[in-house]
Amino acid sequence: MLRQVRIAEQAFDPEAEIAAFRNALTQSGAVVTFTGQVRPSSDDGQVSTLSLQHYPGMTERGIEAMLDDAAERWALEAVLVIHRVGDMAPHDPIVLVATASAHRRAAFEAADYLMDYLKSRALFWKSETGAGGKAWIEPRDADYADAARWDHPSDGR
Amino acid sequence: MAKLLFFGRLGDLAGGIERTLDLSQPHSVRELIGVLEAGDPLLGSALLESRVRYALGGMIVDAEALVEQDDELAFLPPVSGG
Numbered sequence: 001m002l003r004q005v006r007i008a009e010q011a012f013d014p015e016a017e018i019a020a021f022r023n024a025l026t027q028s029g030a031v032v033t034f035t036g037q038v039r040p041s042s043d044d045g046q047v048s049t050l051s052l053q054h055y056p057g058m059t060e061r062g063i064e065a066m067l068d069d070a071a072e073r074w075a076l077e078a079v080l081v082i083h084r085v086g087d088m089a090p091h092d093p094i095v096l097v098a099t100a101s102a103h104r105r106a107a108f109e110a111a112d113y114l115m116d117y118l119k120s121r122a123l124f125w126k127s128e129t130g131a132g133g134k135a136w137i138e139p140r141d142a143d144y145a146d147a148a149r150w151d152h153p154s155d156g157r
Numbered sequence: 158m159a160k161l162l163f164f165g166r167l168g169d170l171a172g173g174i175e176r177t178l179d180l181s182q183p184h185s186v187r188e189l190i191g192v193l194e195a196g197d198p199l200l201g202s203a204l205l206e207s208r209v210r211y212a213l214g215g216m217i218v219d220a221e222a223l224v225e226q227d228d229e230l231a232f233l234p235p236v237s238g239g
Contacts, residue, residue: 036239052238053164053165053168053174055162055164055212055231055233057215058212058215058231061215083238094239095238095239115239118238118239119237119238119239120236120237120238121236122236122238123164123233123236123238124236124237124238124239125164125165125166125234125236125237126237126238127165127166134169136165136166136169136234137237138235138237139235139236139237143237
């Protein structure tokens with residue numbers, strides 16, 4: 001499986017990344033992409049800045065382990081993960097996941113799996129600054145439940 | 158010097174992401190938290206929350222793990238990405 005993981009300190013262009021990802025494929029008939037972008041408003045009102053922090057080295061190793069797991073579960077030709085860190089404004093892309101497989105099911109499921117991991121298990125810390133000041137964001141219960149769907153019953157995670 | 162890293166809201170409480178600590182002998186994570194707590198009870202209690210994990214040299218460890226001079230110990234509060 002071709003794999004690319006990038007922690008981006010600067011803004012990236014999802015459309016250009018997806019085009020390059022597709023052009024490099026030689027076997028796949030299915031490409032699934034997910035882009036997460038900064039929501040313009042939260043429960044506390046308008047968001048002015050979203051900031052993401054990571055633990056250089058350990059964050060990347062965790063994502064690589066997740067890709068190892070995905071490669072065991074699904075027959076994928078290629079996977080791309082780009083995740084922003086630093087300060088972002090509303091509408092800025094935060095994360096891009098792209099998966100490619102022979103047929104659609106594997107690509108859909110793998111992209112879903114990768115996003116569930118990135119939302120609630122990868123080593124990122126997210127804060128939001130708006131009119132009410134700065135607040136650290138934690139995953140919602142639904143995010144934890146989403147990630148737990150993929151746990152192997154035996155490994156007790 | 159041992160390097161201590163505080164991520165997420167722990168960094169706000171610690172007044173910065175990084176601190177160094179001179180360790181003449183190895184100390185457990187639990188003992189180091191005790192030292193930090195003595196100087197800053199609020200930070201200490203935040204570090205002891207059950208959802209905070211510890212990483213020593215990039216590996217998750219428990220509170221009994223021994224930290225030596227030149228080690229890197231990171232405090233990891235609940236994560237959120239995407």
